[in-house]
Amino acid sequence: MDAKEFQYQYPINREQLIGFYTRTKHRLQDREEVEIIANFLKHQAIIELSIKEISTILNFYTKLLANDKNLLEFALEWIRANEIRLKYKKYLITTRYPENDFTIAIDDCISQFFLDYDNYIRDFFIDIKEHELSALYNVFFNRSDIKARNFSDLLEWHHDKVPTIFEESTRIMTNIITLRSGLSQIIIEDYQEVLSSRVKEQEAREEKRAKTFKDEVKEVGEFQGLLLERMMKSYCMSKDKIVSKEIENVINQFLTSYFKFGVFYEYDEFKDQLTRAFARDLHEGLTPPYKIKYERNEIELEVMEFMNEFRSINQIKILDGSAWKNDIAKYLKKFLIHFTDKLFEPKKTTIKKDILKPIVQKFGEKEEGPDFRAIFDLNLEIEQFREQLEASLEKTDYGYVKKQSIIRSKIQEFTMEKRKTLLNK
Amino acid sequence: MASSELILGIFYSDINNLIHDSIKNSENFSQEKREKVRMLPFKFLGPVFLTSGITRTQNWKIDLIESSLSIYQEQPQESGMLQSFVNLNSVFETREEITNLFALIGTPYTEDIKVIQDKMSGYIHPSIEQGLCINRKKIGGIFREDGFIREELNRGMNLIHYYLGSSRKMYWEEQVNYDCVGLIERVSNKDDKSSYLYTFDKDDPTRKQYLSSFPSYYVMVVLPDFYEDLVKETLELFEITRYYPNIRFIYLSNKMNKKVVYFEEFQEIKGNKRCLGLILVQTNESMLEAKRISSYRKYLRQALDINKPIGEVINKVNPQFSLHEWGTSNEGELERIHKILDN
Numbered sequence: 192m193d194a195k196e197f198q199y200q201y202p203i204n205r206e207q208l209i210g211f212y213t214r215t216k217h218r219l220q221d222r223e224e225v226e227i228i229a230n231f232l233k234h235q236a237i238i239e240l241s242i243k244e245i246s247t248i249l250n251f252y253t254k255l256l257a258n259d260k261n262l263l264e265f266a267l268e269w270i271r272a273n274e275i276r277l278k279y280k281k282y283l284i285t286t287r288y289p290e291n292d293f294t295i296a297i298d299d300c301i302s303q304f305f306l307d308y309d310n311y312i313r314d315f316f317i318d319i320k321e322h323e324l325s326a327l328y329n330v331f332f333n334r335s336d337i338k339a340r341n342f343s344d345l346l347e348w349h350h351d352k353v354p355t356i357f358e359e360s361t362r363i364m365t366n367i368i369t370l371r372s373g374l375s376q377i378i379i380e381d382y383q384e385v386l387s388s389r390v391k392e393q394e395a396r397e398e399k400r401a402k403t404f405k406d407e408v409k410e411v412g413e414f415q416g417l418l419l420e421r422m423m424k425s426y427c428m429s430k431d432k433i434v435s436k437e438i439e440n441v442i443n444q445f446l447t448s449y450f451k452f453g454v455f456y457e458y459d460e461f462k463d464q465l466t467r468a469f470a471r472d473l474h475e476g477l478t479p480p481y482k483i484k485y486e487r488n489e490i491e492l493e494v495m496e497f498m499n500e501f502r503s504i505n506q507i508k509i510l511d512g513s514a515w516k517n518d519i520a521k522y523l524k525k526f527l528i529h530f531t532d533k534l535f536e537p538k539k540t541t542i543k544k545d546i547l548k549p550i551v552q553k554f555g556e557k558e559e560g561p562d563f564r565a566i567f568d569l570n571l572e573i574e575q576f577r578e579q580l581e582a583s584l585e586k587t588d589y590g591y592v593k594k595q596s597i598i599r600s601k602i603q604e605f606t607m608e609k610r611k612t613l614l615n616k
Numbered sequence: 617m618a619s620s621e622l623i624l625g626i627f628y629s630d631i632n633n634l635i636h637d638s639i640k641n642s643e644n645f646s647q648e649k650r651e652k653v654r655m656l657p658f659k660f661l662g663p664v665f666l667t668s669g670i671t672r673t674q675n676w677k678i679d680l681i682e683s684s685l686s687i688y689q690e691q692p693q694e695s696g697m698l699q700s701f702v703n704l705n706s707v708f709e710t711r712e713e714i715t716n717l718f719a720l721i722g723t724p725y726t727e728d729i730k731v732i733q734d735k736m737s738g739y740i741h742p743s744i745e746q747g748l749c750i751n752r753k754k755i756g757g758i759f760r761e762d763g764f765i766r767e768e769l770n771r772g773m774n775l776i777h778y779y780l781g782s783s784r785k786m787y788w789e790e791q792v793n794y795d796c797v798g799l800i801e802r803v804s805n806k807d808d809k810s811s812y813l814y815t816f817d818k819d820d821p822t823r824k825q826y827l828s829s830f831p832s833y834y835v836m837v838v839l840p841d842f843y844e845d846l847v848k849e850t851l852e853l854f855e856i857t858r859y860y861p862n863i864r865f866i867y868l869s870n871k872m873n874k875k876v877v878y879f880e881e882f883q884e885i886k887g888n889k890r891c892l893g894l895i896l897v898q899t900n901e902s903m904l905e906a907k908r909i910s911s912y913r914k915y916l917r918q919a920l921d922i923n924k925p926i927g928e929v930i931n932k933v934n935p936q937f938s939l940h941e942w943g944t945s946n947e948g949e950l951e952r953i954h955k956i957l958d959n
Contacts, residue, residue: 294771295774298739298774298775356749356753363749365746367739367742367743368747371743
């Protein structure tokens with residue numbers, strides 16, 4: 192890469208900077224050039240050194256500049272170095288080295304950014320020694336180290352590390368070693384900074400995730416039958432028959448407020464809450480005369496008995512939210528239809544018997560009451576069938592969800608088959 | 617990049633031709649196997665024919681050999697299998713000494729070889745040379761060169777490994793036009809193989825004008841077979857026997873920065889393999905209709921796909937070629953090429 196290409200790759204606004212310099216020069220007419228340039232650099236706000244420290248460095252490198260270069264050009268290169276540093280840091284932030292290997296980071300950054308820079312900057316000097324260049328890289332690309340020790344100490348330190356080698360009168364090129372000596376520590380520190388900020392970011396992300404998770408749990412932890420309450424209110428007022436679709440929507444909203452798709456729930460963990468909330472919201476929706484007619488506890492008891500009945504048919508322990516919703520919805524719908532049908536009629540002692548009648552009749556109930564023995568036997572058979580299924584699936588490679596899904600569908604098939612058999616008897 | 621199936625080794629040959637190596641996953645190599653692996657750079661870089669066959673211009677060197685790998689039909693396809701095999705060479709030359717840094721790379725990806733080559737010749741190799749020079753000067757007699765070189769090779773190998781898997785970019789070098797000075801047809805099956813060279817007529821003055829642009833016809837016709845066999849041998853050494861190599865590119869250059877490309881396309885049907893390769897050169901003043909490699913590749917691909925007769929292929933790649941068929945299968949035929957075409 193030649194000088195022009197390099198300047199194109201890392202541009203600085205030369206005209207604007209020279210304008211700033213001219214203004215500084217006018218302001219400090221009585222001062223020496225080195226001091227003016229030090230002031231100019233200081234006001235570019237890129238250098239944390241004092242004007243005195245900057246002047247020392249400028250004074251040192253002035254002596255080494257090539258004939259066609261001047262101190263202002265050198266100062267502009269100091270500003271360009273800052274541009275390069277910005278690009279290099281941006282690259283470092285987005286890069287991940289295997290096992291966070293610092294050596295790869297050093298070699299990668301030097302070969303990507305600084306090898307061309309070395310070729311470019313050498314042209315500014317005549318007879319510059321390798322340790323002087325190495326120190327220059329330290330000055331240009333680092334802000335903390337140079338403050339920690341004074342410039343002459345820094346030069347001394349680099350002098351011991353990188354000699355300038357001649358064979359007869361030919362100078363041996365050792366630019367990579369010079370670059371490594373000047374930049375290795377800087378790259379390590381920068382990469383360490385990147386790594387520690389990544390760790391902090393990761394911790395913040397995990398904290399946020401944990402908080403979100405807690406909120407989610409809290410959010411899904413309650414049944415909210417907003418539509419149920421509203422529907423019951425308007426039903427009590429208008430006494431118009433509720434269409435089936437509306438009941439379905441109400442129940443769907445009630446169940447969706449708790450059950451989430453893809454989240455697994457155990458029956459026992461939501462049973463009581465569902466019963467209480469359904470009875471509460473239904474009761475809240477009743478107008479005063481009906482509130483007196485049906486007490487909340489009474490409705491709760493009815494819902495609970497109904498849920499127990501549902502449980503006797505569906506004994507799966509854990510299901511995903513969407514599956515529970517589908518299973519429970521049709522039973523709650525039947526309950527609600529029955530409840531609304533009977534609401535304006537004179538009160539009977541129990542709702543449950545009437546509701547369950549069509550269900551238990553399927554199992555061959557006699558006119559006097561359900562055949563609980565047949566239901567018990569059926570449940571026992573289902574439980575045995577489930578155990579067999581679980582045992583056979585244990586040997587397969589299916590995941591938990593797949594296994595549960597298979598068990599569920601097989602049990603449904605089995606239950607339907609058994610019910611048919613019972614009805615035919 | 618995952619190193620489940622990966623060949624990565626770099627070798628440094630010093631001024632005394634002593635080979636230092638750093639090979640990925642070579643902890644369990646026996647001493648005998650390591651010695652055999654160490655011989656590979658010599659085989660790749662210093663074949664006898666390369667020096668004996670070049671009489672006019674000296675210092676041609678191999679920069680890159682790239683082969684694609686095909687899986688034997690009976691073998692199942694799996695993810696992460698090797699797809700390409702590359703040999704890269706960096707030469708460092710001073711008045712007194714020549715050193716080589718050589719890399720063997722077998723990966724499941726089509727690598728951005730230029731990036732790796734640039735790192736080798738622009739960073740890893742110079743850092744070894746410069747480090748040696750400084751340490752010899754600073755520490756002198758007590759400097760342990762072996763340890764230093766091994767450390768630098770490990771460092772270089774890790775850097776190359778880090779770059780593996782980068783997607784291949786288009787470089788301006790690939791847009792350069794080349795003149796075609798020879799077509800090589802190689803035909804092989806399980807039991808037999810033969811190869812032929814097609815070029816300018818022996819009395820055509822254009823042939824003579826191009827002679828300084830590449831090592832020699834003799835060398836160029838030997839290269840594809842030689843390196844294809846060598847890559848196969850290398851794969852076997854690394855206990856990879858599921859594949860067979862197909863030469864894709866061979867890049868050569870010399871001190872005057874002249875570049876020669878040999879590139880090849882192949883077609884294999886029921887164990888019968890037909891390869892068509894072109895010898896391409898760069899010249900300041902082209903006497904032919906120079907084209908990009910991509911155009912030449914298109915001609916060869918079409919020719920192989922519909923099994924075009926050689927006359928039609930020649931007509932496409934360089935109509936100035938004669939239809940005379942120069943056999944290259946035995947030493948006698950090679951000598952004939954050397955005597956007649958290389959002078």
